[in-house]
Amino acid sequence: MPSAETSPLLNSNGNHHDPESSCDADPKKRGIVWGALTALFAAALVLIFGFHDEFANTFGPLLGLVPTDPALAALFILDRAPYHLDLPILVRGLYRNNVSAVDLAHTMPAHVDIPRLRKGKVGGFFWSTYVQCPNPKLTGEDFLNATWRVRDTLEQIDVSKLLIEKYPETFKLALSAADIQSAIGSGKIASLLGVEGSETLLPCCANTTPLAFDMSPSTHTCHNAFADSCGFEPGIIPLHHGLSPLGYTLVEEMNRLGVLVDLSHTSDKTAKDALKHSKAPVIWSHSSARAVHNVPRNGENQTDAVVMVNFAPFFVATPGNATVAAVADHVDHIASVAGKAHVGIGSDYDGIGDVPVGLEDVSTYPALIAELYRRGWNKYELGGLTGGNLLRILHKAEEVSHKLRATGALPRYDIYEKRTDL
Numbered sequence: 419m420p421s422a423e424t425s426p427l428l429n430s431n432g433n434h435h436d437p438e439s440s441c442d443a444d445p446k447k448r449g450i451v452w453g454a455l456t457a458l459f460a461a462a463l464v465l466i467f468g469f470h471d472e473f474a475n476t477f478g479p480l481l482g483l484v485p486t487d488p489a490l491a492a493l494f495i496l497d498r499a500p501y502h503l504d505l506p507i508l509v510r511g512l513y514r515n516n517v518s519a520v521d522l523a524h525t526m527p528a529h530v531d532i533p534r535l536r537k538g539k540v541g542g543f544f545w546s547t548y549v550q551c552p553n554p555k556l557t558g559e560d561f562l563n564a565t566w567r568v569r570d571t572l573e574q575i576d577v578s579k580l581l582i583e584k585y586p587e588t589f590k591l592a593l594s595a596a597d598i599q600s601a602i603g604s605g606k607i608a609s610l611l612g613v614e615g616s617e618t619l620l621p622c623c624a625n626t627t628p629l630a631f632d633m634s635p636s637t638h639t640c641h642n643a644f645a646d647s648c649g650f651e652p653g654i655i656p657l658h659h660g661l662s663p664l665g666y667t668l669v670e671e672m673n674r675l676g677v678l679v680d681l682s683h684t685s686d687k688t689a690k691d692a693l694k695h696s697k698a699p700v701i702w703s704h705s706s707a708r709a710v711h712n713v714p715r716n717g718e719n720q721t722d723a724v725v726m727v728n729f730a731p732f733f734v735a736t737p738g739n740a741t742v743a744a745v746a747d748h749v750d751h752i753a754s755v756a757g758k759a760h761v762g763i764g765s766d767y768d769g770i771g772d773v774p775v776g777l778e779d780v781s782t783y784p785a786l787i788a789e790l791y792r793r794g795w796n797k798y799e800l801g802g803l804t805g806g807n808l809l810r811i812l813h814k815a816e817e818v819s820h821k822l823r824a825t826g827a828l829p830r831y832d833i834y835e836k837r838t839d840l
């Protein structure tokens with residue numbers, strides 16, 4: 419049983435039950451109880467500090483003290499953290515969306531299965547629905563022609579929901595910050611849905627996907643009618659020079675719906691436009707720091723947001739140099755520029771082919787936490803990194819949504835200017 423202190427996800431909505439507040443008000447009785455507790459505490463301190471680290475590692479956690487060994491400290495602190503995982507695309511690729519054939523209870527190909535999620539102390543993740551960029555030859559330059567992208571996205575959402583339902587003792591669908599806290603509180607892995615690429619909405623309206631945490635307009639590696647993408651390699655030619663007029667509308671509609679704006683795949687200009695325009699904080703669900711390794715997918719520093727660091731070796735370091743320490747460098751850099759409250763862990767497991775040395779799959783997250791602990795991150799900062807920061811953003815986005823609705827913000831009915839059928 420984790421101490422409540424180590425679980426920022428459980429604490430932040432004030433659910434924390436303080437035993438003192440329900441205590442008998444009789445001052446004498448309280449004095450005796452306190453005396454006994456103080457004596458016990460003092461005895462424990464003597465035991466812990468009077469003996470070796472090994473002793474502290476074993477018994478310290480019982481008193482809420484972080485073990486001195488970074489590896490043990492990581493397991494202690496890393497209670498339940500959310501990430502960004504591409505499991506649904508693996509189910510599509512390897513199992514033709516046949517959820518019956520997927521056995522998450524045992525070793526799966528690639529990076530994710532239940533035993534490894536549990537070993538890595540994963541508290542939740544965005545079930546990321548990824549589909550490939552449409553061929554511009556098929557969509558046409560104006561993105562008007564229908565492609566398989568919407569169908570495939572709906573299939574990916576379906577696969578996610580079916581897998582979540584298949585393992586009800588492990589996963590729980592989470593559509594709000596409160597859902598996440600309740601899932602984690604009941605020992606389940608909070609399952610958030612995230613769509614990669616707002617072009618999956620096209621050429622329709624922004625309001626057809628009632629998902630909690632869509633990743634739109636996370637234009638994947640291609641532009642769409644809403645926004646410019648950052649591409650994969652430098653040099654992609656911009657189309658709208660940031661958000662298109664419809665993109666601005668989409669941001670407003672997402673704010674109204676309480677859907678998080680994810681900027682991981684956007685161009686710098688799109689990100690800047692969205693940051694300026696969004697009334698709610700935004701996230702980069704799986705990006706790293708360009709100052710540490712200069713690729714377009716890595717975000718520039720901005721103000722109120724969380725950047726969730728990606729582990730793809732290509733984004734992390736020069737070939738052969740992607741290690742736990744290199745990933746920790748990205749975390750440290752974002753923290754030094756934006757503050758520790760603005761970093762999270764994205765990882766992108768099952769969405770990346772190669773992995774850093776020491777971070778091979780979802781069971782290895784504690785290695786990163788241990789490395790950061792060694793570098794001086796304390797348990798509160800690590801609690802933020804591994805969930806608290808993202809949860810804060812979600813709460814704020816929900817507040818914005820409530821406020822907008824309460825003040826009469828209406829759904830947007832804007833029509834893409836290139837449409838001729840409406």
Ligand SMILES: *[C@@H]1O[C@H](CO)[C@@H](O)[C@H](O)[C@H]1NC(C)=O
Binds near residue numbers: 519
């Ligand atoms: C789906 O997988 C199950 C279990 O492996 C198998 O029995 C079934 O035939 C598969 N269905 C299809 C349509 O492939």
Ligand SMILES: *[C@@H]1O[C@H](CO)[C@@H](O)[C@H](O)[C@H]1NC(C)=O
Binds near residue numbers: 555557558559563
């Ligand atoms: C898009 O659809 C229209 C109408 O069906 C068709 O005439 C046009 O050739 C299509 N464009 C592309 C690029 O496929």
Ligand SMILES: *[C@@H]1O[C@H](CO)[C@@H](O)[C@H](O)[C@H]1NC(C)=O
Binds near residue numbers: 718719720755
């Ligand atoms: C990033 O932070 C540095 C230092 O605070 C600042 O000079 C720079 O303008 C920031 N970049 C962006 C894109 O905000």
Ligand SMILES: *[C@@H]1O[C@H](CO)[C@@H](O)[C@H](O)[C@H]1NC(C)=O
Binds near residue numbers: 736737738739
């Ligand atoms: C690490 O990167 C350097 C240059 O950036 C390169 O020379 C070296 O070979 C790389 N290390 C490994 C283990 O590949």
